[in-house]
Each structure stands twice: as C-alpha cells, then as structure tokens.
Amino acid sequence: MAIGDKSGLSPGGATRDAFGKALETLGERFPEVVVVDGDVGNSTRTEAFATAFPDRAFNVGIAEANMVSVAGGLASCGKTPVVASFAAFLLCNAYDQIRMSVTFPAQNVKLVGSHSGISIGEDGPSQMGIEDVALACSLPGMTVIVPCDEISTGKATEEMLQREGPVYLRLGRPAVPRIYEDDSEFVIGRANQLRDGDDLTIIANGLMVAVALDAAAELSDQGISARVLDMHTVKPIDEPAVAAAARETQAIVVAEEHSANGGLGSAVAIAVSRTTPVPIAYVNTGDCYAESGDPDGLLEKYGLTSGRIVEAARSVKAN
Amino acid sequence: MSLEDQRPTIEELEDKARVLRRHIIEMTTEAGSGHPTSSLSATEVVTAIYFGGFLNYNAAEPDWTERDRFIMSKGHAVPALYAAMAEAGYFPVEDLATLRKLGSPLEGHPNVRRLAGIEASTGSLGQGLSIGLGQALGCRIDGLDSRVFVVMGDGEMGEGQVWEAIATAHKYQVGNLTAIVDQNGYQQTGATSDVLDLTPFAPKIESFGWHVQTINGNDMSEVVSALETAVDITDRPTAIVAETQKGFGILPVxxxxxDMNFHGQALPAEVAEKALAHLG
Structure with missing residues (x-):
C-alpha cells in the first residue's frame, strides 16, 4: 500500500519538481532573483530557471562554501539569490558560510535543500539530509519551511521570494501524494489544519503529512479522533496552533523525516512546554544514520510509517 | 574631476598611513585587545585604496549604489579599516576609542549590521573573496563598473574556499575584482612558512588565469603603482601579492x-607609548 492510499489522497509529483517549475515561472515577476548552483541544477531542478534566464544563473562548480558566500555577496547588491543543492551538502558542508555570509549579516538569500530525508533511497546515508532542519533552525533569523506536496511547494517558493531575509526551503526527491488544491492557502508561519479531531493532534511536515493523514484514517477506524496539522513552517513555528492543539486535544504526536534532535519535534516541544504542557510522542529517524535501499523499504525499516504514528498516538493517549 | 586626478602625492599618502597607524595602536591599546600588528602590515594597502583615489565612495551616503566596495577579509585587521573610515568621515575619529566595547558598532571584527560602510561581515577566515566575487557579479548584472577590493591574509590562504573563489572568478572573467594578499609572513602560532607554506602565491594564482603582481606592500609608491595597474585591467580578475611585515612602522619597538609577531594582542601601554613616539 502506497503512502496516501489509506486516506484517499491522489498521487502527486516531487516537491523538487514543483519548486523548479515555480522558480522558472516566477523568474519574470522577480527580476532580482538569481540562481547560484553547485553543479546539481538538474537534481535540484534549478536547471529550468538557468535555461530561461542564463544571465541570472551561476554554476560555481562543486564548491558549496564558495557558492553560499557568492550568494551573500549578490544579496548585498540587492539581488535575491536562490542557492540550491542537496540538503546535506548545503547545510552541512556550507554551514559556516550560511552563518557568516547569510544569517549573521541578515542577507536576503534563499537556500533550497533538495534530497532531504531518507526517502532518497539507494544513494545512501551520505546523501541523506537528516540534520538539515536542526542546523537551519539553529541560525538566528532563518525561516525554515518544509512543504508536503507540489501545490504547497509552488506557493512556498513564491512566498519565500516575497519574504525579506534568509529562508531555508527543504525539498524531497520522490513523488508524494497531493494534499492541497490549487486555491488552498499557504502562509509562512501558519499551520494548516487538514483534519479536525478531539483525541490527539498529529503535527507533521514534508513527506510525513500524507503518512499522518493515513494514520489519522487508521485511528478513526479504531475510534480515535486525530487532528492533523501540516506544520510546513518549522521556524517561526505557529505557536498558537500548537497551543490550541495541546489545549483542545491534550496529546500530540510529531512526525518528521529528520533525526530526533533539533527538528520539528524539538520546535513543537518548546512551543508546547511554553504554552500548554501535554504528553508528546515523536516519530522520526531517531539518532542514527540510515542505509541504502528502496525508499519504501527504508521508510518502513526506519519507522516512518502510519503504523508507527498510530502506535505513538495510542501510547501518548495511554499516558 | 576623476578620482585619479585627485590622487595625493606619495608623501601625502605616507603621512596618512602614519595617522592610521597611530589610530590602530591607540584604539587597540585602549581596547586592551585586538590585532594591531596584523593591521599595521596592511596599512599602506588600506591607505592607498581609501585615500589614493582608487575607491569610489561617499561617506555621507554609505549605501550609494554606484560605490566601489572594500572588504577586509582578514577581519581581525579591521582596526586599519576603522581608522581609514574615521579619517574618511564615516564616523567621528573619537569613536575609535570605543573599539570592542559594549554597545559600540566598532566590533572586534567587521559587522555589516552595526556599521554603515562595512561591506562584509568577516572574522571567519576565507569567505571575503567569495562575498566580493558575488558583489562583483551583482554589480556586473546591474551594468555598474564598480570595483571590489578584498584584502586577505597569507595565513587565510590556507582556507580552501579562497581557491574556490579564485577559480570561479576566472570562470566568470570577473574584471572588477581585485584581491590583495597581505603576505606578512606570520599567523597565530608562528611563521606562515612553518604552519602551512603556500608560497609562492603569484604563480599559483596566475595559474588560475588571474593577473598577478608581487610588490613590497609596505612601500607606498609600489602599492599605488600596483593598484593603478590593477584597476586598468577589466577583462579578468587581478591580484596583488603584497609582501609586508607584521607590525610594519613600529618594528624596532x-x-x-x-615579540615580532605580537599576534592577537594589544600593545601594553608602555609599548604603545614607545610605538607612537617611534611613529612620530
């Protein structure tokens, strides 16, 4: 059974594809946008923009450090650089450049990390960004967005370009189910409630939103009513939505395709403890590196399934 | 009247360099910390760029779109830059005494968010040339002929990112970027030749397709003449390897x-006094 089947979602495309398409489309409307690529434009999908606007695209080679600082320099000249690479290479390889050339000077650079999480599959752990959200969130002034489907990714891309200041947009490699309609609302920093429920709230982002909706359908069959929030913006997190969920449903499960520390789980835990302390359970890749394999098999083996969310929900309710 | 026509004489620039050196020593000793000797080695270069008619700027309007840009990539040498900026009118000379103190925009390393006229926040070595490259490309996209000057340290050249930037500047034939390597021969723990010897710099940088000159970077006439050559080249990036001495100007003191290195420490008051007396 594929992700989204249990909740009746229709199939969709990959978020990286939606980003690439949106960026190319928005190129005319945002003349200050330039792309800085570390020779992975055909993977991150900035290639379409580079083809359409060759004078506004720079492939600096396999040199992420230089790539990010060049973007910082372009931003200081009033450009809106979009820097795209694999999430792992962008955040881990060029972390200090993001710190010194982007966030510390508060430059208007848009960082886009594709191939996040373990669902990239066969290429293995060296290519899997599982620390990127934690790293991005740790940087003062950074906005961190993890969209869950094609439509919200297109809207997130547009909102990112309109927003002043550093933004990290996290994308995935595989096709994911369609969650939203063309006219659905997407506002940075505001969670979308996809399903209402009284017994607990599942807060998810990225690929795990569809998995959460599957889990909610399963829980419903078991007589448990779960609210589902798409927390696409990890930072700044929608604290009122988290507080309302805690207050109204008294239990929370956080599901994300990221390591256990510093990601959405941590952000939700801080928001809950600041506002309305209630039990929280966590579904993530844990404190380990994954391995090569087929994406579905990896998600199963490393616990990113609706079954695991259901287990977490039952345990957190039993508390 | 062009910048070139306003160029002071070498003697006038040497006098200005002496003023900057006095500021560097006074402000770091007042602060009780900082990198005076790393600043002193770069003083001729900074003086010539700011006051020799090479940098097009407007202290009253620091964000003026058509300005040239100066980046102190070896951020610990920022006292030399603050001294030049004060003399250029970006802020009152008296403010130099606030260096490194709580609330002062004159931080220990340059911070664009605190001080208008600073073009890049530096202090984590190796990033200034990449940032300057981005600015050079940004100016080019906008059809501006602004030039970007980046001053780096010879120890800083150990950062791999510097060489990434050198390669990329060649790829894009960035003709409005000038890098100056302040080769003062020392870094934190000792002689650069002992720590990680990357000399000779000139053939290495040249091999990436840059125009390179090697000069005595503490000789004002050589600095001015090298900058004159560099700014006339617009079809490729240019580098000046400035062979300097750390603490130049007060070496006998x-x-x-x-301690001929004196890295990362202010001169004690009595040494500073002697240094100022020596400068005259």
Missing part, C-alpha cells in the same frame, strides 16, 4: 619588546 616590537623587537625591543621581544
């Missing part, structure tokens, strides 16, 4: 004090 450092020798007497028994």
């Amino acid at each position: 450092l020798e007497e004090a028994g």
Whole structure:
C-alpha cells in the first residue's frame, strides 16, 4: 500500500519538481532573483530557471562554501539569490558560510535543500539530509519551511521570494501524494489544519503529512479522533496552533523525516512546554544514520510509517 | 574631476598611513585587545585604496549604489579599516576609542549590521573573496563598473574556499575584482612558512588565469603603482601579492619588546607609548 492510499489522497509529483517549475515561472515577476548552483541544477531542478534566464544563473562548480558566500555577496547588491543543492551538502558542508555570509549579516538569500530525508533511497546515508532542519533552525533569523506536496511547494517558493531575509526551503526527491488544491492557502508561519479531531493532534511536515493523514484514517477506524496539522513552517513555528492543539486535544504526536534532535519535534516541544504542557510522542529517524535501499523499504525499516504514528498516538493517549 | 586626478602625492599618502597607524595602536591599546600588528602590515594597502583615489565612495551616503566596495577579509585587521573610515568621515575619529566595547558598532571584527560602510561581515577566515566575487557579479548584472577590493591574509590562504573563489572568478572573467594578499609572513602560532607554506602565491594564482603582481606592500609608491595597474585591467580578475611585515612602522619597538609577531594582542601601554613616539 502506497503512502496516501489509506486516506484517499491522489498521487502527486516531487516537491523538487514543483519548486523548479515555480522558480522558472516566477523568474519574470522577480527580476532580482538569481540562481547560484553547485553543479546539481538538474537534481535540484534549478536547471529550468538557468535555461530561461542564463544571465541570472551561476554554476560555481562543486564548491558549496564558495557558492553560499557568492550568494551573500549578490544579496548585498540587492539581488535575491536562490542557492540550491542537496540538503546535506548545503547545510552541512556550507554551514559556516550560511552563518557568516547569510544569517549573521541578515542577507536576503534563499537556500533550497533538495534530497532531504531518507526517502532518497539507494544513494545512501551520505546523501541523506537528516540534520538539515536542526542546523537551519539553529541560525538566528532563518525561516525554515518544509512543504508536503507540489501545490504547497509552488506557493512556498513564491512566498519565500516575497519574504525579506534568509529562508531555508527543504525539498524531497520522490513523488508524494497531493494534499492541497490549487486555491488552498499557504502562509509562512501558519499551520494548516487538514483534519479536525478531539483525541490527539498529529503535527507533521514534508513527506510525513500524507503518512499522518493515513494514520489519522487508521485511528478513526479504531475510534480515535486525530487532528492533523501540516506544520510546513518549522521556524517561526505557529505557536498558537500548537497551543490550541495541546489545549483542545491534550496529546500530540510529531512526525518528521529528520533525526530526533533539533527538528520539528524539538520546535513543537518548546512551543508546547511554553504554552500548554501535554504528553508528546515523536516519530522520526531517531539518532542514527540510515542505509541504502528502496525508499519504501527504508521508510518502513526506519519507522516512518502510519503504523508507527498510530502506535505513538495510542501510547501518548495511554499516558 | 576623476578620482585619479585627485590622487595625493606619495608623501601625502605616507603621512596618512602614519595617522592610521597611530589610530590602530591607540584604539587597540585602549581596547586592551585586538590585532594591531596584523593591521599595521596592511596599512599602506588600506591607505592607498581609501585615500589614493582608487575607491569610489561617499561617506555621507554609505549605501550609494554606484560605490566601489572594500572588504577586509582578514577581519581581525579591521582596526586599519576603522581608522581609514574615521579619517574618511564615516564616523567621528573619537569613536575609535570605543573599539570592542559594549554597545559600540566598532566590533572586534567587521559587522555589516552595526556599521554603515562595512561591506562584509568577516572574522571567519576565507569567505571575503567569495562575498566580493558575488558583489562583483551583482554589480556586473546591474551594468555598474564598480570595483571590489578584498584584502586577505597569507595565513587565510590556507582556507580552501579562497581557491574556490579564485577559480570561479576566472570562470566568470570577473574584471572588477581585485584581491590583495597581505603576505606578512606570520599567523597565530608562528611563521606562515612553518604552519602551512603556500608560497609562492603569484604563480599559483596566475595559474588560475588571474593577473598577478608581487610588490613590497609596505612601500607606498609600489602599492599605488600596483593598484593603478590593477584597476586598468577589466577583462579578468587581478591580484596583488603584497609582501609586508607584521607590525610594519613600529618594528624596532616590537623587537625591543621581544615579540615580532605580537599576534592577537594589544600593545601594553608602555609599548604603545614607545610605538607612537617611534611613529612620530
């Protein structure tokens, strides 16, 4: 059974594809946008923009450090650089450049990390960004967005370009189910409630939103009513939505395709403890590196399934 | 009247360099910390760029779109830059005494968010040339002929990112970027030749397709003449390897004090006094 089947979602495309398409489309409307690529434009999908606007695209080679600082320099000249690479290479390889050339000077650079999480599959752990959200969130002034489907990714891309200041947009490699309609609302920093429920709230982002909706359908069959929030913006997190969920449903499960520390789980835990302390359970890749394999098999083996969310929900309710 | 026509004489620039050196020593000793000797080695270069008619700027309007840009990539040498900026009118000379103190925009390393006229926040070595490259490309996209000057340290050249930037500047034939390597021969723990010897710099940088000159970077006429050559080249990036001495201007005083490196520390008051007397 594929992700989204249990909740009746229709199939969709990959978020990286939606980003690439949106960026190319928005190129005319945002003349200050330039792309800085570390020779992975055909993977991150900035290639379409580079083809359409060759004078506004720079492939600096396999040199992420230089790539990010060049973007910082372009931003200081009033450009809106979009820097795209694999999430792992962008955040881990060029972390200090993001710190010194982007966030510390508060430059208007848009960082886009594709191939996040373990669902990239066969290429293995060296290519899997599982620390990127934690790293991005740790940087003062950074906005961190993890969209869950094609439509919200297109809207997130547009909102990112309109927003002043550093933004990290996290994308995935595989096709994911369609969650939203063309006219659905997407506002940075505001969670979308996809399903209402009284017994607990599942807060998810990225690929795990569809998995959460599957889990909610399963829980419903078991007589448990779960609210589902798409927390696409990890930072700044929608604290009122988290507080309302805690207050109204008294239990929370956080599901994300990221390591256990510093990601959405941590952000939700801080928001809950600041506002309305209630039990929280966590579904993530844990404190380990994954391995090569087929994406579905990896998600199963490393616990990113609706079954695991259901287990977490039952345990957190039993508390 | 062009910048070139306003160029002061070498003697006038040497006098200005002496003023900057006095500021560097006074402000770091007042602060009780900082990198005076790393600043002193770069003083001729900074003086010539700011006051020799090479940098097009407007202290009253620091964000003026058509300005040239100066980046102190070896951020610890920022006292030399602050001294030049004060003399250029970006802020009152008296403010130099606030260096490194709580609330002062004159931080220990340059911070664009605190001080108008600073073009890049530096202090984590190796990033200034990449940032300058981005600015050079940004100016080019906008059809501006602004030039970007980046001053780096010879120890800083150990950062791999510097060489990434050198390669990329060649790829894009960035003709409005000038890098100056302040080759003062020392870094934190000792001689650069002992720590990680990357000399000779000139053939290495040249091999990436840059125009490179090697000069005595503490000789004002050589600095001015090298900058004149560099700014006339617009079809490729240019580098000046400035062979300098760390603490230039007060070397006998450092020798007497028994430390020719004096890295990362302010001169004690009595040494500073001797240094100022030596400068005259």
